[in-house]
Every structure is written in structure tokens, then in C-alpha cells.
Amino acid sequence: MDKVEYLENLSKLKFSEEERTLFETEFDSIIEFVDEISGLELPEGLDTDETIALSELREDEEKPSLTREAVLMNAPKQKDGCYVTPLVVE
Numbered sequence: 001m002d003k004v005e006y007l008e009n010l011s012k013l014k015f016s017e018e019e020r021t022l023f024e025t026e027f028d029s030i031i032e033f034v035d036e037i038s039g040l041e042l043p044e045g046l047d048t049d050e051t052i053a054l055s056e057l058r059e060d061e062e063k064p065s066l067t068r069e070a071v072l073m074n075a076p077k078q079k080d081g082c083y084v085t086p087l088v089v090e
Helices: 003-011 017-038 068-072
Strands: none
Touching: 003 017
């Protein structure tokens, strides 16, 4: 089973022959690029496992753009301040 057939089976999708050819070409291109990156020589002393400390990240800020009432104005059905949607799982 080739890569595209495996992907079809895994995703439960069916591809046309044209799509299969395109995906095969794209997958090969991606694999070649990853191989190229893997073969790069890095300067000595470069820490490739370097991570960003949590202290370097910005604080999350809540910026509400719409009020609940404004959002619910577009709801076809609502109940207790929430959207009412059709049942999608039996």
C-alpha cells in the first residue's frame, strides 16, 4: 500500500487518479525538504532543544468584542442565553 492509499484508508476518503498523482508528488517534495533540513550543519554550541521560558510570554488579556446579547441576536433559536441547535448525535 503506497502513501496515498494509506492516507485514503486512514481518512476514509476517496481520491481521483489526478488527486493521487498530485498528492504523491507533494508528499515526495515534503519528504525531500525534511531530509534537506535534517542534513543541515548547525554551528557548534547551538542548543537545538532551546525552549521559551513562560516568563518570556505575554499575559493573556480578555478582550470581549461582542456582548452575549449581540451574538444571540443572530441565533435562530435560543434558550437561557445559549444557542439552540438541532440534535446531531443519536
